[in-house]
Amino acid sequence: MTHLIKTVMSYPPGHVPSGWDAPEGYVPEGSIEDYDLAFAEDAPVVGQQFEAYGQRWAIARVQTYQPLNQYETALEAFHVALCTLDSSTPAREPWHDGSAPIMVVHAASGGELIANEVGEPNWELVEREEWISPAEGMVIERLQHFELVVERASGDYSQVVVVWSVIAVALDNEAHQTAA
Amino acid sequence: MKHWRGAVALTISSALVTGPAVQVRANPTAVPAVAVCVASVGCVVTVVAIAGVTYWVLSNNGQELRIPVLSYTPTPDQQLEDWEDYVWADNEQQARRKCNLLAEQYTNQGGSLVTVVRVRRASQRGSRWACTFRG
The missing domain is CATH 3.30.1490 (Dna Ligase; domain 1)
Structure with missing residues (x-):
């Protein structure tokens, strides 16, 4: 079974990491967060440590979202692994209006994450499920929904939706083959 | 379930829809895959609503794809963008x-x-x- 993990690396308040893309003189209002998204064989565990961006991170908290519907990719769960440099639990900002958005992840039906225009995994925050649209050049095949199994904490999502898609041109080819 | 062949507004009458019929105002040719299907022999476009979400359903050669309809209902004098x-x-x-x-x-x-x-x-x-x- 496969897990999908969003790793949130929370820097100390006010700290701007090296190599960070921001206007000159940018002063953070709160804690800068770095994000990574990846499939993994195992669920993340609090206390696990890893290297990223020249820093040693520790998983301080894990929030797990369970699937509401099964799909042939056998994606067992979606996790948010909150990480800090000193193992302390980060105080994440709450959603400003009290209502959490939907975390949407775009994945190919073959089992890979779809990259966005800057080469990073394509994820976004969407306000309503009917506003989910396919990634560029893709056609949505299925939506897989995940919800928290524990009480929602600050910064958690209302739900997570994995958008499984296929390349639009594949459908185009099929249509032409049928026509021929 | 209505089969799409060129109209601009669809009324969903699928058994999957509960409550009053839903009017969908969305241009299918604005969605490339739907446009391809509409123009293809053997590919059928239908519209269904499941759990409150409306989808284009493209059926071709035994395979079925669902694409959420980015539908909204603009008033006649207000086009949303x-x-x-x-x-x-x-x-x-x-x-x-x-x-x-x-x-x-x-x-x-x-x-x-x-x-x-x-x-x-x-x-x-x-x-x-x-x-x-x-x-």
Whole structure:
């Protein structure tokens, strides 16, 4: 079974990491967060440590979202692994209006994450499920929904939706083959 | 279930739909895959509503694909459109808050409601975020 993990690396308040893309003189209002998204064989565990961006991170908290519907990719769960440099639990900002958005992840039906225009995994925050649209050049095949199994904490999502898609041109080819 | 062959507005009458029939106002040719299907022999486009979400259903050669209909119902004199703008933010919560502040500014300037549709990070590793607005 496969897990999908969003790793949130929370820097100390006010700290701007090296190599960070921001206007000159940018002063953070709160804690800068770095994000990574990846499939993994195992669920993340609090206390696990890893290297990223020249820093040693520790998983301080894990929030797990369970699937509401099964799909042939056998994606067992979606996790948010909150990480800090000193193992302390980060105080994440709450959603400003009290209502959490939907975390949407775009994945190919073959089992890979779809990259966005800057080469990073394509994820976004969407306000309503009917506003989910396919990634560029893709056609949505299925939506897989995940919800928290524990009480929602600050910064958690209302739900997570994995958008499984296929390349639009594949459908185009099929249509032409049928026509021929 | 209605089969699509060229009309512009569809009334969903599928058994999957509960309650009154739903009017979908969306141009199928604006969605490339749907347009391809409409133009193809053997490919059938239908519309269904499942759990409150309306989908184009493309059926071809025994395979079925569902695409959410990005439907909204503009009033006859108000055509809604989407556009993107950018904010600088430390994290996703802050980015969404700043996108909503921009939406409020657009609303106040234009006199009609502007809402945030989605928020995504627009830099590989940095504080630039893209907000998609609808109004």
